[in-house]
Amino acid sequence: MQTTATMQGVYIALPECDVKILRALSARMGWTMRKEHKSGIEKGLEDIRNGNVYHAKDSADLIQQI
Numbered sequence: 552m553q554t555t556a557t558m559q560g561v562y563i564a565l566p567e568c569d570v571k572i573l574r575a576l577s578a579r580m581g582w583t584m585r586k587e588h589k590s591g592i593e594k595g596l597e598d599i600r601n602g603n604v605y606h607a608k609d610s611a612d613l614i615q616q617i
Contacts (some may be wrong), residue, residue: 565573577584589597598604607613 572582607616
């Protein structure tokens with residue numbers, strides 16, 4: 552008899568130190584894990600939403616900040 556399992560994706564926010572434990576558990580249970588990576592656009596939009604932007608007065612001010 553062959554059984555099929557339905558798969559469900561789950562998002563879990565963990566502290567970085569606990570990821571190793573989750574990886575070990577998932578390997579033992581036969582689960583798959585993958586890490587979502589944010590694109591540069593997503594990171595930039597997140598910075599704008601958080602207010603992490605700087606407006607330079609002029610080009611000299613911009614060069615000084617770089």
